[in-house]
Amino acid sequence: MQTVLEGERAIPVHGPYDVAVAGGGTAGILAAIAAARAGASTILLERGGFFGGHIATQLLEHSAGWYDANGQKVVGGLPDELVERLKQAGGSPGHVTDDTGYTRMRLPVEHELFKSVVVEWLDDEGVQVMPQSPVAAAIERGGLLHVICETKSGRVAFAAKAAVDTTGDADLCARAGCDFHPMDAMQPVSMLFKLGNVDHEAALAYVSAHPEDFKMEAGFPDFSGRSHYNLWGYGSLLRKGREAGLLSLDRNEMHVACHVHSREAVINVTRFAADATDTFAMARAEVALRRQVREFTRFFREMIPGYEKSFLSATASCVGVRESRRIRGVSTLMDDDVRKGRWFTDAVARGGFPIDSHDAHGNSMDGTEHVPAGYDIPLSVLLPESGPNIIVAGRNISAERRALASARITGTCMAMGQAAGTAAALSALGNMPLRQLDVSALQDRLRRDGAIFEAGGPAQRG
Numbered sequence: 001m002q003t004v005l006e007g008e009r010a011i012p013v014h015g016p017y018d019v020a021v022a023g024g025g026t027a028g029i030l031a032a033i034a035a036a037r038a039g040a041s042t043i044l045l046e047r048g049g050f051f052g053g054h055i056a057t058q059l060l061e062h063s064a065g066w067y068d069a070n071g072q073k074v075v076g077g078l079p080d081e082l083v084e085r086l087k088q089a090g091g092s093p094g095h096v097t098d099d100t101g102y103t104r105m106r107l108p109v110e111h112e113l114f115k116s117v118v119v120e121w122l123d124d125e126g127v128q129v130m131p132q133s134p135v136a137a138a139i140e141r142g143g144l145l146h147v148i149c150e151t152k153s154g155r156v157a158f159a160a161k162a163a164v165d166t167t168g169d170a171d172l173c174a175r176a177g178c179d180f181h182p183m184d185a186m187q188p189v190s191m192l193f194k195l196g197n198v199d200h201e202a203a204l205a206y207v208s209a210h211p212e213d214f215k216m217e218a219g220f221p222d223f224s225g226r227s228h229y230n231l232w233g234y235g236s237l238l239r240k241g242r243e244a245g246l247l248s249l250d251r252n253e254m255h256v257a258c259h260v261h262s263r264e265a266v267i268n269v270t271r272f273a274a275d276a277t278d279t280f281a282m283a284r285a286e287v288a289l290r291r292q293v294r295e296f297t298r299f300f301r302e303m304i305p306g307y308e309k310s311f312l313s314a315t316a317s318c319v320g321v322r323e324s325r326r327i328r329g330v331s332t333l334m335d336d337d338v339r340k341g342r343w344f345t346d347a348v349a350r351g352g353f354p355i356d357s358h359d360a361h362g363n364s365m366d367g368t369e370h371v372p373a374g375y376d377i378p379l380s381v382l383l384p385e386s387g388p389n390i391i392v393a394g395r396n397i398s399a400e401r402r403a404l405a406s407a408r409i410t411g412t413c414m415a416m417g418q419a420a421g422t423a424a425a426l427s428a429l430g431n432m433p434l435r436q437l438d439v440s441a442l443q444d445r446l447r448r449d450g451a452i453f454e455a456g457g458p459a460q461r462g
């Protein structure tokens with residue numbers, strides 16, 4: 001391929017900050033708040049025009065991963081404060097039972113309010129927020145990491161003693177030369193969409209008449225008087241939609257998360273196989289997924305009872321990514337650590353969601369695995385094995401693929417964010433590299449701040 005040589009340029013430097021957080025999504029918001037709470041001057045760099053990550057960009061059905069299969073809470077501390085702020089703003093009813101029985105509880109979120117609630121929270125906590133600041137490069141000089149963003153003002157460098165990579169795709173680590181696990185297989189990308197003007201009474205009448213078409217929690221849930229409900233199924237109608245030539249994508253089932261009060265439903269059904277770090281593949285995904293959204297909108301109006309007068313009220317603002325780069329860490333969260341609910345001496349967070357893996361080339365999941373109990377997430381899987389003073393949180397941690405398919409859920413990402421932000425603050429304020437941090441001091445601080453993890457016990461590793 002032809003190339004063009006870019007000349008050297010002098011880039012203005014802002015800072016130094018104690019902590020720079022790259023990526024203002026699920027994990028990044030919590031990382032920035034945790035760092036600021038721990039006393040660090042903190043800047044949060046986000047490529048998009050608002051903060052919130054996938055919850056906001058994808059219009060997620062709900063935030064999940066807060067409870068394990070036994071109903072034990074596995075996420076606490078700062079993420080709980082976010083839930084309280086959301087509830088106070090009318091942006092969430094709080095944790096509600098999962099009607100599908102897939103997980104114990106789920107947290108419906110009003111996406112537009114979520115964007116405002118999180119940016120107000122960040123501002124209240126003294127975090128300097130920088131939307132429209134995509135990370136483009138990273139340079140280490142004079143004991144500081146310079147995180148370089150491509151902004152409307154041109155390239156700007158933000159110097160920091162410690163950095164947190166919460167970009168989901170580990171963009172900062174990639175620019176800083178860190179190493180990654182192979183990306184030979186990945187879950188598909190998707191685009192969620194919302195339908196408005198749904199007649200939920202008619203939709204639920206169909207569900208009651210055809211319970212065999214849906215996966216439900218033990219016993220048929222009582223949907224009466226509900227503000228939110230969710231469904232996993234519609235297989236027979238999807239088949240009919242294919243036969244009628246309405247749908248080009250073959251799906252066995254779909255997830256429909258319903259907001260009764262606003263007559264809306266969020267639909268998770270589209271999918272496309274793409275490497276999210278390949279910008280050309282993501283361009284193809286954008287085209288393919290928006291075509292699928294239009295097909296499914298028509299299908300809903302023509303074939304799903306209750307949706308006859310519905311309309312496309314919102315679509316995700318970008319392609320949604322389940323899996324891309326995973327850093328090669330000081331250690332790796334193994335599939336069996338998740339399956340067996342292992343505890344770690346250097347634990348800093350906890351997960352408990354099922355292994356939730358979508359098939360990039362098939363019409364269903366590629367083997368959901370029930371996770372019987374919560375498992376610890378150790379600090380060592382958040383730390384790149386080599387490279388500058390960076391810690392990661394979110395779906396770019398060092399994990400085997402099935403382990404990540406559980407840990408990528410938003411509740412777990414928030415818990416990891418709190419841990420990573422606190423660690424970055426302790427590193428910066430104590431002039432101690434992240435890889436040499438006193439783990440028990442970090443754990444003490446996290447426990448004081450309400451974080452949940454076991455850090456020792458019967459099924460211990462490391």
Ligand SMILES: Cc1cc2nc3c(=O)[nH]c(=O)nc-3n(C[C@H](O)[C@H](O)[C@H](O)COP(=O)(O)OP(=O)(O)OC[C@H]3O[C@@H](n4cnc5c(N)ncnc54)[C@H](O)[C@@H]3O)c2cc1C
Pocket residue numbers: 022023024025026027028045046047048051052053054055058060061062063064065133134135136166167168169171172189190191192268320321322393394395396408409410411413
């Ligand atoms: C279709 C789909 C449906 C899902 N459904 C659910 C669900 O119902 N419930 C649930 O809990 N989870 C769900 N998930 C999983 C969950 O959304 C993600 O795994 C989770 O949000 C990951 O959190 P994160 O903080 O790592 O990344 P994100 O939340 O994606 O945040 C990353 C942030 O970094 C920013 N960023 C990226 N690159 C750069 C850069 N170079 N510079 C600056 N900023 C950058 C992004 O804009 C974003 O704001 C779903 C995922 C998908 C794709």
